[in-house]
Amino acid sequence: MNTPTPASNPVRHRALGDHSWQNRAACQSTEHNPVDPEIFFPDPDEVDKIAAAKALCDQCPVRQTCLDVALEGNDVYGIRGGMTEEERRPLHDELADRLDRSRVDDAIAGRDIHLTKPERRAVVLEAYRRGISEERLAWLLKITEEHAQKLYRETRRALRNGELRRASATAPLAESSAADRHGRRDFGTAA
Secondary structure: OOOOOOOOOOOOOOOOOOOHHHHHOOOOOOOOOOOOHHHHOOOOOOHHHHHHHHHHHHOOOOHHHHHHHHHHOOOOOOOEOOEOHHHHHHHHHHHHHOEOHHHHHHHHOOOOOOOOHHHHHHHHHHHHHHOOOHHHHHHHHOOOHHHHHHHHHHHHHHHHOOHHHHHHHHOOOEOOHHHHHOOOOOOOOOO
């Protein structure tokens, strides 16, 4: 499902290698806010610990980034982004298929973010449609200029043969179906 991002609150995706978001996390223990990290690694039957960790996550300004980092880093342990290991499992399973328009737009704009294969393909198509040079595409995707030329040739061929129009009509840019099933319309928006 393709959900528009409100103009007043644009999505900001974490750049590759950026860990500065952790400084704003509600779980960061400070002198005035001591947090025991063990509450984020409860046993499945420790419902009080789970509830306490989720309550802290609910008030965290970087909750979505935390979830995305856990998913993209295949971190399957503990409570991350307000979700238990079991709650994240379906999202982990479908992460490789994620196709999020805001991530594609950020990549086109030059942000160095983690992209799935479908998002990389969408970046190539969008760059081609916008007339972005092969040199710029190579820089955006961290590939050689020769590889960018090859991707543009494949895109031209696919457009000429109508393959991309058919694919676009049946699979619009959207969040993961697991995200929708789990009520996580914001899945995959920060990393």
